[in-house]
Amino acid sequence: MQELIRKILSLLILMSMARWGSSMESFEVLPSNNNAVNVIQNGAVGDGETDDSQVEGNIVASADIKEWENGDMENWIVFSNVNGLIFTGNGQIDGEGQTWWEQTNSNDDKTAPTALAFFNCNNLQLSGLTHINSPKNHISISHCNGVTISNLHITAPDSSPNTDGIDISNSLFVNIHDCYIGTGDDCVAIGGDSSNITISRVSCGPGHGISVGSLGANGNTDTVEDIHVRDCSFHGTTNGARIKTWQGGSGYARKIFFEGITLDAVANPIIIDQYYCNKGHDCKNQTQAVAVSDVTYRGVRGTSSSEEAIQFSCSESVACTNILVNDIQITSSVPGGITRSSCLNAKGMVSGRSYPPMEIDFGVFHLLANMLCLMLTGMRLEEEFGFLRIGVLYFVSGCGGGLLSCLHSRTKNRVTVGASGALFGLLGSSLSELITNWTIYSSKCSSLCGLMMTIIMNMCIGMLIPGVDQSAHYGGFFTGLLLGFILLMRPQFGYISRRYMAIGYDVKKKIPNDSKGKRCHDDHSEGKHCHDNLSRQREAPRRQPDGNEETAEWLGTGKRGHAARRGHGRQCTDRSRDVLLLEIERVCARRELI
Numbered sequence: 001m002q003e004l005i006r007k008i009l010s011l012l013i014l015m016s017m018a019r020w021g022s023s024m025e026s027f028e029v030l031p032s033n034n035n036a037v038n039v040i041q042n043g044a045v046g047d048g049e050t051d052d053s054q055v056e057g058n059i060v061a062s063a064d065i066k067e068w069e070n071g072d073m074e075n076w077i078v079f080s081n082v083n084g085l086i087f088t089g090n091g092q093i094d095g096e097g098q099t100w101w102e103q104t105n106s107n108d109d110k111t112a113p114t115a116l117a118f119f120n121c122n123n124l125q126l127s128g129l130t131h132i133n134s135p136k137n138h139i140s141i142s143h144c145n146g147v148t149i150s151n152l153h154i155t156a157p158d159s160s161p162n163t164d165g166i167d168i169s170n171s172l173f174v175n176i177h178d179c180y181i182g183t184g185d186d187c188v189a190i191g192g193d194s195s196n197i198t199i200s201r202v203s204c205g206p207g208h209g210i211s212v213g214s215l216g217a218n219g220n221t222d223t224v225e226d227i228h229v230r231d232c233s234f235h236g237t238t239n240g241a242r243i244k245t246w247q248g249g250s251g252y253a254r255k256i257f258f259e260g261i262t263l264d265a266v267a268n269p270i271i272i273d274q275y276y277c278n279k280g281h282d283c284k285n286q287t288q289a290v291a292v293s294d295v296t297y298r299g300v301r302g303t304s305s306s307e308e309a310i311q312f313s314c315s316e317s318v319a320c321t322n323i324l325v326n327d328i329q330i331t332s333s334v335p336g337g338i339t340r341s342s343c344l345n346a347k348g349m350v351s352g353r354s355y356p357p358m359e360i361d362f363g364v365f366h367l368l369a370n371m372l373c374l375m376l377t378g379m380r381l382e383e384e385f386g387f388l389r390i391g392v393l394y395f396v397s398g399c400g401g402g403l404l405s406c407l408h409s410r411t412k413n414r415v416t417v418g419a420s421g422a423l424f425g426l427l428g429s430s431l432s433e434l435i436t437n438w439t440i441y442s443s444k445c446s447s448l449c450g451l452m453m454t455i456i457m458n459m460c461i462g463m464l465i466p467g468v469d470q471s472a473h474y475g476g477f478f479t480g481l482l483l484g485f486i487l488l489m490r491p492q493f494g495y496i497s498r499r500y501m502a503i504g505y506d507v508k509k510k511i512p513n514d515s516k517g518k519r520c521h522d523d524h525s526e527g528k529h530c531h532d533n534l535s536r537q538r539e540a541p542r543r544q545p546d547g548n549e550e551t552a553e554w555l556g557t558g559k560r561g562h563a564a565r566r567g568h569g570r571q572c573t574d575r576s577r578d579v580l581l582l583e584i585e586r587v588c589a590r591r592e593l594i
Contacts, residue, residue, distance in 0.1 A: 312343045
């Protein structure tokens with residue numbers, strides 16, 4: 001009991017001496033500063049039951065930096081190793097930070113104190129106070145477990161450097177709600193080794209938004225997870241929902257949720273920056289990075305003061321993964337202005353109606369669908385019609401997809417197509433080839449069903465995941481469909497090399513076969529021509545891989561020859577049997593049996 005009373009009295013002493021710019025590192029030792037005031041001598045008595053501090057008046061720091069030289073230059077008011085502390089009241093804590101800000105602007109290495117710091121305080125409650133003009137951070141929460149912060153009013157000019165509203169580090173289960181914070185830096189900053197942080201109904205502005213990070217500075221390993229920011233509003237801030245990490249760091253930031261966010265003229269409403277570099281640092285490109293994953297943006301609405309409303313700048317070596325964007329509506333705060341998004345090395349998905357449109361890399365699912373399309377259609381078409389035709393079709397289909405994407409996405413000032421439009425061109429050309437050559441397919445239904453299943457599957461991926469550039473898909477598909485009617489005709493309609501011509505068909509026109517023999521025509525004025533139309537079935541044995549013989553049926557080929565009148569009437573020359581058999585063997589070898 002005596003120890004408890006001693007802690008209470010120490011807290012009251014600390015609060016009273018703050019007027020003269022003194023501080024303590026711990027409650028185990030009373031300060032030796034001559035400006036300290038012993039509140040016991042002024043009638044302060046603890047009740048022996050609760051650890052609490054009630055602030056009703058104003059606590060004002062010294063504006064003379066020289067008075068801090070013999071004290072703690074890192075913190076002004078410090079609470080450490082106190083469990084169950086309740087710090088409340090209607091009073092005001094004024095850090096008198098103007099002099100510090102001037103020195104900080106002229107010397108980045110100048111140390112400035114945090115106004116109010118809590119170290120290793122579990123089950124802490126902080127509410128009701130007004131905090132203004134801190135030299136540095138207004139409130140710091142470090143190594144604490146179970147913290148509730150509510151109904152605070154924290155302000156500083158938007159030009160004041162490093163004046164974060166609330167900084168959290170190495171802490172668990174922190175709940176911040178119903179606060180107004182407007183400073184020159186982050187309204188709330190969540191540092192490394194923190195988890196289960198909930199921030200709700202916080203009005204932020206001016207300032208740099210609510211930030212996870214910065215993480216991984218100086219090659220450190222930082223971990224952050226289970227962060228929930230909901231029902232918060234940002235007014236004229238530099239950033240909104242931000243995640244920032246340094247290159248060269250390690251660890252992770254995951255399971256982060258920004259939901260129900262309201263924006264009012266925010267410069268960078270949604271931003272992930274894995275290339276964060278604060279001023280005064282020589283930031284070199286490094287491959288190591290803090291992994292960012294499982295981040296959800298849902299129900300973010302409002303206006304952006306810049307054109308780039310959504311920015312995902314992720315590391316090439318450690319990409320952002322499982323990023324979910326759902327129901328985002330961010331328009332420009334400038335009359336007639338537009339908003340757009342940028343995405344670098346971010347993988348995830350977009351669902352619901354979202355603006356500006358996103359081009360997140362949807363990774364393995366989209367890749368597998370494209371590979372399946374290429375395997376089922378591209379390889380077959382190239383084998384039947386040759387590399388040159390399919391290469392031309394593939395390239396032109398990609399251009400068609402890019403053109404439609406350009407027309408559809410003109411407000412984004414760029415085109416993002418990739419190979420998907422060209423692959424959809426192969427699907428479209430396969431459909432036109434099937435329609436054109438329908439009569440020569442032996443398994444019509446299976447061919448049609450297989451092709452339609454592939455087309456529908458790829459189309460569904462585009463519709464279910466709006467982040468996929470559907471305009472490029474449609475443009476590539478219809479371009480390939482039209483080209484297929486020209487480039488992929490079978491011999492009965494011409495426009496194909498003899499090497500792909502089936503026996504029984506002429507390269508210029510389809511010639512019906514006559515099973516009764518020859519028909520010769522003699523024209524004495526123009527010459528003599530003979531059409532030898534043979535319709536007969538020839539059997540050519542062919543070895544299958546299992547060694548069995550299979551009979552292949554062939555239509556006879558009609559050839560044009562010269563007829564010469566010889567004593568007994570007309571005779572027509574024909575290709576020799578040996579040449580015909582060689583032709584059959586050649587076609588069999590090419591596996592062009594139709």
